[in-house]
Amino acid sequence: MPTTTEVETPAALMRRDGYMKPEEAAEDLGCGVRWLLDGLNRHGFPHTRMGKAKWLSEQDRIAIRELCHVPAQPGKISQLRRRSTSTKRLKSTA
Template structure:
């Protein structure tokens, strides 16, 4: 007969063992909101795996999503030095 402790142990699915994450955990891993991630998978083409009604994100999916939103570095613009107020000239 199974003990009470057996039921308290979380069941690790094959998906989780292979590094797949549900939206809540994947959002924490990526550093974004869960709703933004779900909307991206449903409407904006974010890579994901759907098994039935369940949404999963593989390690490769999460890397691709990060790369899709990476902003490359751009050279800094040169700032013009302010020389002070311009003298007023009178119109003749």
């Protein structure tokens, strides 16, 4: 499994200089094109403009992954289940 610094990118999508179009980068990032373009235009995602075109380098894609990373948190239901099973265990041992 690749880490955030070791990203496997299909060579067919990347140009020789390492830049990708937003459509290709969205596929690589696993997000929607509209979401990525909104991030580039409004939310300050790193990218490079060449004329009117937007391009994303490998470093840009890594930075976007780190900016949008949300750590997994156990759901409230699973936390409630853990609490209820731990209280049942305490009652049965008493």
